[in-house]
Amino acid sequence: MYGVSPKLHASGDSGQVVILLTKSLNKPRNAFAEGKVAPGRSGAINVVFRYDDVFLKGGSAERDSLDLKVINLFVREGVSLSVAVIPGDMRESEMGKEVPGNPVESKSLVMPFILAHRDLIEVCQHGYCHCMTASSAVESEFTARTAADQRSDIEKGRALLSAAGIRGISVFIPPHNTFDQDTLTALTAAGFRAMSAGESLHGACTQDGFAFVPALSGLWGIEDDVRQCKNIQERAFIIVLFHNYNLKERGEPRANMSLQELEMLLQRLKREPNISFLTISQAIAAAPEQFSMSSFRAYSLYRRLWRLHHLPLLKRLLLYRFVYWPARTYWKRNAALLLLDAVALAVAGAIVACALR
Numbered sequence: 001m002y003g004v005s006p007k008l009h010a011s012g013d014s015g016q017v018v019i020l021l022t023k024s025l026n027k028p029r030n031a032f033a034e035g036k037v038a039p040g041r042s043g044a045i046n047v048v049f050r051y052d053d054v055f056l057k058g059g060s061a062e063r064d065s066l067d068l069k070v071i072n073l074f075v076r077e078g079v080s081l082s083v084a085v086i087p088g089d090m091r092e093s094e095m096g097k098e099v100p101g102n103p104v105e106s107k108s109l110v111m112p113f114i115l116a117h118r119d120l121i122e123v124c125q126h127g128y129c130h131c132m133t134a135s136s137a138v139e140s141e142f143t144a145r146t147a148a149d150q151r152s153d154i155e156k157g158r159a160l161l162s163a164a165g166i167r168g169i170s171v172f173i174p175p176h177n178t179f180d181q182d183t184l185t186a187l188t189a190a191g192f193r194a195m196s197a198g199e200s201l202h203g204a205c206t207q208d209g210f211a212f213v214p215a216l217s218g219l220w221g222i223e224d225d226v227r228q229c230k231n232i233q234e235r236a237f238i239i240v241l242f243h244n245y246n247l248k249e250r251g252e253p254r255a256n257m258s259l260q261e262l263e264m265l266l267q268r269l270k271r272e273p274n275i276s277f278l279t280i281s282q283a284i285a286a287a288p289e290q291f292s293m294s295s296f297r298a299y300s301l302y303r304r305l306w307r308l309h310h311l312p313l314l315k316r317l318l319l320y321r322f323v324y325w326p327a328r329t330y331w332k333r334n335a336a337l338l339l340l341d342a343v344a345l346a347v348a349g350a351i352v353a354c355a356l357r
């Protein structure tokens with residue numbers, strides 16, 4: 001199937017973008033979508049790109065223009081992308097004082113483009129308005145609110161997306177990657193079955209039947225992550241999170257890559273023999289067990305043991321932060337090693353204590 005790819009022209013200081021939809025000769029190279037690879041096979045490296053903070057109703061012209069160029073780049077290269085779309089009304093100033101007082105009333109040029117490329121671009125619901133709730137101890141739109149309030153906002157957001165023609169969304173991405181048990185309860189009641197957040201545990205949150213896809217990697221260093229994954233003999237999923245502000249064209253100090261560098265990165269990754277590019281929901285479909293709540297619970301146990309464990313024998317050998325999301329057995333094995341290490345040291349300590357008596 002040949003895609004329809006836009007040619008983008010930014011004109012003048014206004015950043016106005018004109019989209020010309022033209023027939024492209026770039027055949028999408030999403031091997032998973034074409035059924036040519038089995039992403040779940042041992043040794044396969046699966047890369048999921050997650051691009052956060054796109055406005056359903058449009059942001060500033062400058063912001064929308066860059067969002068459009070990023071998404072267009074992925075379409076042109078035939079690389080799958082999951083986009084976290086903020087459905088509700090908000091002011092960009094609330095997301096870091098980027099455009100103080102700028103009411104988000106402009107008509108988005110991004111969403112029609114996404115709608116035309118749903119084969120490669122997945123829309124995920126990114127909260128409701130990305131506002132910060134005052135009652136939460138951490139930066140969050142949802143934590144420390146009642147399940148009913150959370151569900152109300154989640155459903156309002158979903159209705160706005162649906163009204164814009166975006167239906168069938170299965171993945172929820174909580175703003176600031178923060179949530180609590182009530183968020184999971186509300187999401188389940190609202191019909192969601194998957195979440196992508198960060199690696200934080202957020203207490204003892206758990207929800208059977210819910211998929212959890214944590215983003216552990218960023219744009220910069222992804223090739224090192226791929227090299228690491230080549231050394232393991234199990235299927236790997238690298239979930240890469242990036243934002244508009246990570247691109248140099250945005251002009252922010254935290255930017256670390258230009259659009260051209262991103263294009264070259266995608267082209268280098270595409271030349272790797274074992275890489276598949278998936279959306280978040282494709283990753284879940286490829287390895288549901290790997291992203292299950294029981295897998296997350298095994299990870300949670302491992303993280304807790306890691307924190308409690310102050311004896312360094314094996315700890316040095318185990319990676320604290322993973323760039324990829326391994327299978328549940330990996331967490332269980334590492335948790336067992338930590339326990340074994342603690343027991344071995346306790347026995348050794350007892351023997352030494354007896355000998356010194």
Ligand SMILES: [Zn+2]
Binds near residue numbers: 053
């Ligand atoms: Zn966000």
